[in-house]
Amino acid sequence: MSYSKESMKPFSLLFAALTLPGIAAAQTKVTHAPFGKTPSGSPVEVYTLADSSLSVRIISFGAHIISIQAPDRAGKVADVVLGYNTLDGYLADNKTYMGSVPGRYANRIAKGTFALDGHTYHLPLNDKGNTLHGGLVGFDRLVWNGSIVDNGVELTVVSPDGDQGFPGKLTAHVRYTLVGSKLRIDYSATTDKPTVVNLTNHTYFNLAGSGNILNHVLTIDADRLTPVDATLIPTGNLTPVSGTPFDFRKSMRIGARIQAANEQLKFAGGYDHNFVLNHPGDLTHPKVVLSDPSSGRTLMVYTSQPGVQFYSGNFLDGSFKGRSGTIYSKYAGLCLETQHYPDSPNHPAFPTTTLLPGSTYRTTTIFEFGTTK
Numbered sequence: 242m243s244y245s246k247e248s249m250k251p252f253s254l255l256f257a258a259l260t261l262p263g264i265a266a267a268q269t270k271v272t273h274a275p276f277g278k279t280p281s282g283s284p285v286e287v288y289t290l291a292d293s294s295l296s297v298r299i300i301s302f303g304a305h306i307i308s309i310q311a312p313d314r315a316g317k318v319a320d321v322v323l324g325y326n327t328l329d330g331y332l333a334d335n336k337t338y339m340g341s342v343p344g345r346y347a348n349r350i351a352k353g354t355f356a357l358d359g360h361t362y363h364l365p366l367n368d369k370g371n372t373l374h375g376g377l378v379g380f381d382r383l384v385w386n387g388s389i390v391d392n393g394v395e396l397t398v399v400s401p402d403g404d405q406g407f408p409g410k411l412t413a414h415v416r417y418t419l420v421g422s423k424l425r426i427d428y429s430a431t432t433d434k435p436t437v438v439n440l441t442n443h444t445y446f447n448l449a450g451s452g453n454i455l456n457h458v459l460t461i462d463a464d465r466l467t468p469v470d471a472t473l474i475p476t477g478n479l480t481p482v483s484g485t486p487f488d489f490r491k492s493m494r495i496g497a498r499i500q501a502a503n504e505q506l507k508f509a510g511g512y513d514h515n516f517v518l519n520h521p522g523d524l525t526h527p528k529v530v531l532s533d534p535s536s537g538r539t540l541m542v543y544t545s546q547p548g549v550q551f552y553s554g555n556f557l558d559g560s561f562k563g564r565s566g567t568i569y570s571k572y573a574g575l576c577l578e579t580q581h582y583p584d585s586p587n588h589p590a591f592p593t594t595t596l597l598p599g600s601t602y603r604t605t606t607i608f609e610f611g612t613t614k
């Protein structure tokens with residue numbers, strides 16, 4: 242497929258043109274092994290999910306995806322996510338959310354404050370006067386309890402009432418399963434008091450396996466985004482992407498417009514924005530398609546969530562050395578954080594993130610890997 246032609250294709254035709262490996266006949270092999278201990282002595286496990294096309298590694302600390310090995314168009318395997326070789330790497334990095342499941346509220350809550358059910362709640366401020374990714378000790382910092390399931394692993398964490406200022410004891414489960422070329426993530430949670438919840442996965446993808454992601458080609462099925470203020474809090478408006486560097490409805494090289502004179506890009510140092518997905522809840526069509534022309538690797542993202550935060554790794558500043566000693570600098574990887582919109586508890590017009598006792602929060606995201614010629 243030629244990339245100049247591809248950039249002209251409408252979204253629906255683009256994914257039909259990708260060649261994907263069929264569903265593997267063999268079942269996924271799931272194994273686990275010790276991955277070290279936290280400073281307080283809690284043992285951490287690593288789970289490996291492997292089938293004929295992919296090998297995925299997940300740790301019980303922060304429910305991080307630490308590795309996804311995928312073949313390129315010639316069958317050469319590389320790691321397509323950023324990560325560290327050892328638990329120490331994850332313990333030391335309290336900044337990038339590298340591959341983790343942030344929670345209990347992924348993304349931002351303005352001024353760390355929201356009102357629910359007649360009470361006002363205050364959360365720790367850890368990002369420009371706001372709360373990011375659940376507070377100072379979010380779900381990415383906890384040791385989850387793992388158990389092996391068919392084709393994968395289910396990780397569970399219990400966050401007590403008042404944890405990081407949030408109301409209600411929240412029990413959250415993240416189930417990773419691998420079938421063929423699809424890594425599926427099913428999130429669920431229950432509470433004993435009204436609360437808010439927003440779970441996602443913060444994996445940094447780099448389909449080339451090295452270098453940066455500026456030559457990756459991206460398509461997002463979104464007509465609108467939630468623009469932000471200078472502290473990356475949504476203004477509350479939903480504005481059209483049309484005519485802006487945020488129009489990824491036709492495939493576009495990420496680097497093509499990342500330096501454009503645009504206030505939204507300036508605020509974030511690149512892309513770090515929530516896209517309002519068209520046809521929310523439809524898991525049958527990919528909402529995001531990413532491809533790397535050099536390796537031919539592709540990633541399609543299916544989700545039941547209403548939004549996706551496309552984050553181009555703007556804050557990676559070389560302070561952390563990744564696997565094999567690679568320095569992760571700006572744009573070394575990109576995140577596709579499927580989610581509810583940021584700061585929803587303070588925007589009644591946004592789809593709700595409130596969870597009530599007796600209800601179960603459930604969302605699903607699927608990452609499907611493939612190759613193109």
Ligand code: GLA
Nearest residue numbers: 336337338513550552556576
């Ligand atoms: C999210 C945020 C970014 C940044 C990263 C972690 O993606 O939206 O602004 O904080 O997490 O570095």
